[in-house]
Amino acid sequence: MATDWQPTASIETLRERARLLAQVRAFFAGRDVLEVETPVLGHGGSTDVHLASLSCQADTPAGRERLWLITSPEFSMKRLLAAGSGPIFQLAKSFRDGEVGRRHNLEFTMLEWYRPGFVLNELIDETAALIHTILPGASGPLRRRRYRELFRAALHIDPFHAPLSDLRRLAGERGGLDMAEAPRDTCLDLLMSLVIEPTLGRDGQEVVVDYPASQAALARRHRDPEDGEWVASRFEVYAQGLELANGYDELIDAGEQRMRFEEDNAERRRLGFAEVDIDERLLAALEYGMPAGCGVALGLDRLIQLALGKQSVAEVMAFATPNC
Amino acid sequence: MANYSTNEFKGGLKVMLDGDPCAIVENEFVKPGKGQAFNRVKLRNLITGRVWERTFKSGESLEGADVMDLEMEYLYSDGDMWYFMKTDGSFEQYAVEKKALGDTAKWLKEQVAYTVTLWNDNAISVTPPNFIELEVVETDPGLKGDTAQGGSKPATLSSGAVVRVPLFINQGEVLKVDTRSGDYVSRA
Numbered sequence: 406m407a408t409d410w411q412p413t414a415s416i417e418t419l420r421e422r423a424r425l426l427a428q429v430r431a432f433f434a435g436r437d438v439l440e441v442e443t444p445v446l447g448h449g450g451s452t453d454v455h456l457a458s459l460s461c462q463a464d465t466p467a468g469r470e471r472l473w474l475i476t477s478p479e480f481s482m483k484r485l486l487a488a489g490s491g492p493i494f495q496l497a498k499s500f501r502d503g504e505v506g507r508r509h510n511l512e513f514t515m516l517e518w519y520r521p522g523f524v525l526n527e528l529i530d531e532t533a534a535l536i537h538t539i540l541p542g543a544s545g546p547l548r549r550r551r552y553r554e555l556f557r558a559a560l561h562i563d564p565f566h567a568p569l570s571d572l573r574r575l576a577g578e579r580g581g582l583d584m585a586e587a588p589r590d591t592c593l594d595l596l597m598s599l600v601i602e603p604t605l606g607r608d609g610q611e612v613v614v615d616y617p618a619s620q621a622a623l624a625r626r627h628r629d630p631e632d633g634e635w636v637a638s639r640f641e642v643y644a645q646g647l648e649l650a651n652g653y654d655e656l657i658d659a660g661e662q663r664m665r666f667e668e669d670n671a672e673r674r675r676l677g678f679a680e681v682d683i684d685e686r687l688l689a690a691l692e693y694g695m696p697a698g699c700g701v702a703l704g705l706d707r708l709i710q711l712a713l714g715k716q717s718v719a720e721v722m723a724f725a726t727p728n729c
Numbered sequence: 730m731a732n733y734s735t736n737e738f739k740g741g742l743k744v745m746l747d748g749d750p751c752a753i754v755e756n757e758f759v760k761p762g763k764g765q766a767f768n769r770v771k772l773r774n775l776i777t778g779r780v781w782e783r784t785f786k787s788g789e790s791l792e793g794a795d796v797m798d799l800e801m802e803y804l805y806s807d808g809d810m811w812y813f814m815k816t817d818g819s820f821e822q823y824a825v826e827k828k829a830l831g832d833t834a835k836w837l838k839e840q841v842a843y844t845v846t847l848w849n850d851n852a853i854s855v856t857p858p859n860f861i862e863l864e865v866v867e868t869d870p871g872l873k874g875d876t877a878q879g880g881s882k883p884a885t886l887s888s889g890a891v892v893r894v895p896l897f898i899n900q901g902e903v904l905k906v907d908t909r910s911g912d913y914v915s916r917a
Contacts, residue, residue, distance in 0.1 A: 455764055503736055503787065504766070506758030580767070580784035591786075594764030599784065602761070622763045651763065 443481030449684025
C-alpha cells in the first residue's frame with residue numbers, strides 16, 4: 406500500500422510548529438508591528454537572475470493573463486509601506502522553482518518584515534532578538550562579520566580585489582569543478598557556500614555585513630567608512646551553518662530600482678533565461694514615495710527546523726514538495 | 730543513454746563522470762542567499778569503489794550510465810577468469826576479471842548467487858550475498874565445553890577468507906558469516 410500520502414512532519418512536530426508560529430506573532434504584537442496578508446500572485450515577478458519564478462495563466466477581469474508566483478512578499482509589502490502602513494510583517498508562502506533539498510522546498514514560509522525609519526543595525530538587533538525567541542540556544546554575543554574579512558581569514562584572499570583568475574582557480578579547487586569561465590560573483594558564491602557558510606553560527610548567531618556592491622539585490626549601496634569600498638547595505642544571519650535571514654537597507658529610488666530590474670533582465674537574456682515581467686506597480690509606489698527604512702526576510706521553516714533539532718525542512722512541513 | 734540534470738540526481742542513479750560509471754550517493758542543493766545555486770554531489774565510482782565529491786552548477790547534466798545489477802550464480806574459475814551464469818534461466822555466462830572481482834574473491838562458493846554489476850554488458854564488480862555459509866578448512870582444535878563466552882581464534886574458510894570464530898568451533902563445521910563485516914554469525 407502506498408505510504409506517500411503521509412505527512413513529512415509528525416503530528417507532534419506540527420503542534421510544535423504551531424506553538425512557534427504563535428510566538429512569532431506575539432513577538433511582533435509586542436512591538437506594534439502589523440500583520441498583513443498580500444497576494445501570492447502578481448502581475449510582476451522577481452527579475453533576480455538566480456531566482457526561478459513560477460507563473461500561471463489565469464482568467465481575470467483583464468482577460469487571460471500571466472501571473473507570477475511570489476519568490477518573497479517584498480513587492481506588495483513595499484507598496485503597503487508607500488501607502489503609509491507603518492511597520493508590517495507577514496508569514497507568506499513563497500515559491501522558487503527548482504529549489505528542493507535538505508534546506509530548500511519549492512514552496513516555503515517566508516517571515517518578512519519592514520521597519521520604516523530603522524537603520525540597518527537596529528534591524529540586525531531586532532532580527533537577532535526574534536531568532537533568540539525561537540532558538541534560545543543561539544544566544545551568546547551576536548557576532549558581526551564583514552564579508553571581506555571572512556574571505557581573508559578562511560581563504561587568504563581579498564574577495565573585492567583578488568584577480569579573477571585566482572578566484573576561479575580557488576573555487577575550482579574547492580568545488581572540484583571547472584570554473585575557468587565563471588564570473589566573479591559565481592566564484593564568490595561557490596566559496597561562500599562551500600567553505601565559509603558551514604562555519605558560521607556554530608555557537609550562536611553570526612551576522613555577515615558589507616557584501617560586495619554587485620550582490621546588493623534590492624539593497625542600497627554605501628561606501629565603507631573604513632576603506633572607502635562600495636559595499637551593499639545588506640546583512641545575512643546564520644545559525645548552525647544555516648542561512649536564516651537576509652536584510653536590506655531598502656532601495657527606495659524608483660529610477661535606480663528600474664535600472665536594476667532592467668539589468669537583471671538583460672543578464673537573463675544573455676544567459677538564455679526567460680525574462681520576467683517587471684512589477685510596474687512597485688515602481689509606481691516607489692515613485693510616489695516609500696519611507697526610508699530596512700526590511701528582512703527570514704526562512705521560517707529553517708528556523709523551526711533548528712529549534713526542533715530536525716535534519717531537513719521537510720521534517721517540519723506537513724507535506725514537502727516530493728510528497729505534495 | 731539519457732542525460733540527467735542535477736535536480737534528477739537521486740541516490741542510486743547511475744551516471745558517467747570522467748569516463749567512469751558512477752552511482753549517486755548523495756545530492757545536496759546549496760545556494761547562497763542571493764547567488765548562483767550549486768549541487769554538492771557524492772558519487773561512488775563503480776569501477777574503483779572510491780567515493781568522489783563534486784560540485785555542479787544547478788541545471789548541469791550528466792550522461793546516464795548503462796549499468797545493470799544482475800543476479801548470477803558462481804560456476805568456476807580457470808585461474809585467469811571467473812565465470813558466472815545468469816539465474817533467469819537463460820544459462821547466459823559472463824567472464825569476470827580479477828580486478829572486477831575485488832574482495833569478493835574470498836567469498837566465492839559454487840552455486841551461490843551473487844550480484845554482478847554490468848556496464849555496457851561487461852562485468853565491473855561482484856557483490857556477495859550479505860550472509861554466506863562456508864566450511865571451516867583450518868583452525869586450532871576446538872575447546873570442549875567452552876560454548877558460552879570469551880576468546881576467539883582465526884579460522885580459514887573454504888573460500889579462502891579468514892574470520893575470527895569462537896574457541897568451540899572445529900574444522901569441518903559449516904558457519905554462517907556476514908560478508909559485509911567479515912564477522913562470524915553462527916553455526917549453519
